[in-house]
Amino acid sequence: MGNNHKDEYDVTVIGAGLIGICSALSIAETGTSVQLIDRDDPGQGASYGNAGVISPWSIVPQSMPGIWKQIPSMLFSINGPLSIKPWHFPKLIPWGLRFLRNSTHEKVRKTSNAMELLNQSNIELYRQHLAGTGHEHLIRDSFYVHAFRNSRKAKLDNLGYEIRTSKGGNLEKIGQQELRKLEPALSKEFQAAILIKGQARALAPGKIGTVLVAKAKSLGVKIIKANVEKLAPDIKGGWSTKTNIGNFTSRKIVLCAGAWSANLLKPLGIHLPLEAERGYHLEYNNPCIELNNSIMDVDKMLVASSMEDGLRVAGTAEFAGLDAPLNKKRINSLKKLAKDMLPELNQDDAKTWMGIRPSMPDSLPILDEFPHHKGLFAAFGHSHYGLMMAPKTGQIIADLVTEKPINLDLSPFSADRF
Numbered sequence: 001m002g003n004n005h006k007d008e009y010d011v012t013v014i015g016a017g018l019i020g021i022c023s024a025l026s027i028a029e030t031g032t033s034v035q036l037i038d039r040d041d042p043g044q045g046a047s048y049g050n051a052g053v054i055s056p057w058s059i060v061p062q063s064m065p066g067i068w069k070q071i072p073s074m075l076f077s078i079n080g081p082l083s084i085k086p087w088h089f090p091k092l093i094p095w096g097l098r099f100l101r102n103s104t105h106e107k108v109r110k111t112s113n114a115m116e117l118l119n120q121s122n123i124e125l126y127r128q129h130l131a132g133t134g135h136e137h138l139i140r141d142s143f144y145v146h147a148f149r150n151s152r153k154a155k156l157d158n159l160g161y162e163i164r165t166s167k168g169g170n171l172e173k174i175g176q177q178e179l180r181k182l183e184p185a186l187s188k189e190f191q192a193a194i195l196i197k198g199q200a201r202a203l204a205p206g207k208i209g210t211v212l213v214a215k216a217k218s219l220g221v222k223i224i225k226a227n228v229e230k231l232a233p234d235i236k237g238g239w240s241t242k243t244n245i246g247n248f249t250s251r252k253i254v255l256c257a258g259a260w261s262a263n264l265l266k267p268l269g270i271h272l273p274l275e276a277e278r279g280y281h282l283e284y285n286n287p288c289i290e291l292n293n294s295i296m297d298v299d300k301m302l303v304a305s306s307m308e309d310g311l312r313v314a315g316t317a318e319f320a321g322l323d324a325p326l327n328k329k330r331i332n333s334l335k336k337l338a339k340d341m342l343p344e345l346n347q348d349d350a351k352t353w354m355g356i357r358p359s360m361p362d363s364l365p366i367l368d369e370f371p372h373h374k375g376l377f378a379a380f381g382h383s384h385y386g387l388m389m390a391p392k393t394g395q396i397i398a399d400l401v402t403e404k405p406i407n408l409d410l411s412p413f414s415a416d417r418f
């Protein structure tokens with residue numbers, strides 16, 4: 001305790017989720033020295049348990065026109081996708097109002113343009129990161145199948161699909177028979193689907209983290225297991241990262257601590273609307289069925305995918321703060337919804353998991369150097385899209401940190417936009 005770690009590193013990356021891992025990797029590839037700190041094993045936060053969708057066409061924010069009308073039914077229907085714990089409600093109001101203000105047509109189109117910038121190249125970038133590791137198979141080409149029980153609701157001119165198509169997405173509506181051929185394990189209740197083509201899925205998101213950390217290590221990145229307690233400007237210039245095992249200094253810090261990032265900034269006078277949006281998954285090791293693509297049950301907002309260790313069903317947006325325990329009711333709902341979606345699913349031996357999405361009210365992360373804190377950079381707030389946006393985020397952060405000219409408009413991701 002109280003040690004000052006003397007090794008000099010150019011950059012400290014805090015948080016070894018996929019955002020921190022990809023950032024550390026891309027920074028190290030420029031020849032800059034990096035230390036990567038996490039209190040847990042790398043890749044075990046939200047980055048471990050997500051639904052595995054990697055989609056250039058996930059360019060539609062969470063806050064959409066008319067969402068305010070849907071909130072009561074999402075909240076109060078049995079097994080609905082949204083849950084707000086009463087004690088958290090007052091804290092959530094300012095964030096919720098900002099979220100709703102982002103739901104106008106104009107804002108949605110602007111946000112979508114920004115999301116496109118972070119999404120377009122990620123399948124290729126993941127493949128580049130994994131090339132030569134022996135784990136290239138962890139990214140598999142896929143459709144994203146949006147399945148509907150009511151065929152009339154599967155409309156390609158819905159705003160979200162219209163935006164994707166207008167930006168070059170290859171989308172197709174199929175009927176019940178074609179859907180059954182494509183995904184025989186889906187319930188017969190589904191009458192139609194919108195296929196979003198040109199996507200990929202991760203077969204083990206947590207393992208991708210582990211593999212990329214090993215690659216980062218081979219490039220000289222030092223991995224440190226420690227709980228970060230405080231960030232402070234160092235008296236000799238640069239930054240000091242105070243942890244439970246001592247202080248680590250570096251010229252620059254990149255904060256990638258996911259949903260926990262905002263708490264580390266408050267002592268510096270930086271206040272950001274970052275919300276802990278908790279999600280759940282069930283993973284069935286012996287599902288007795290196989291899915292060929294990532295599939296969303298659009299009515300219930302649930303995503304299912306066959307992965308390396310079994311079939312994973314993920315979903316739920318629960319607002320209960322950072323520290324509430326796993327909510328068994330949400331697990332039970334997910335179990336019921338999974339069976340409705342996939343009637344032949346063998347539900348013995350399910351592993352349960354809860355993770356926390358770092359969510360900003362405009363669905364966009366912060367990728368920036370804090371204006372009044374030179375050398376302190378942010379890469380967090382990727383909400384529902386952090387698996388897919390991680391490699392491009394890493395590239396952008398590497399360019400920012402190494403002061404490489406960037407020919408992109410990064411203003412939608414600025415730290416002072418709120």
Ligand SMILES: Cc1cc2nc3c(=O)[nH]c(=O)nc-3n(C[C@H](O)[C@H](O)[C@H](O)COP(=O)(O)OP(=O)(O)OC[C@H]3O[C@@H](n4cnc5c(N)ncnc54)[C@H](O)[C@@H]3O)c2cc1C
Pocket residue numbers: 014015016017018019020037038039040041042043044045046047048049050051052053054226227228229256257258259260261278279280281314315316355356357358379380381382383384385386387388389
């Ligand atoms: C149910 C669910 C389904 C999802 N599905 C998808 C999907 O299909 N596709 C997609 O792109 N995204 C999806 N997401 C979102 C995605 O998982 C997240 O956006 C992404 O993982 C965020 O990555 P991160 O690195 O910012 O955070 P995390 O993976 O949470 O990493 C943050 C890290 O910081 C560390 N940390 C925090 N505080 C400290 C501290 N004080 N000291 C040391 N270490 C600290 C934590 O231990 C953790 O390892 C899903 C999320 C959920 C919950």
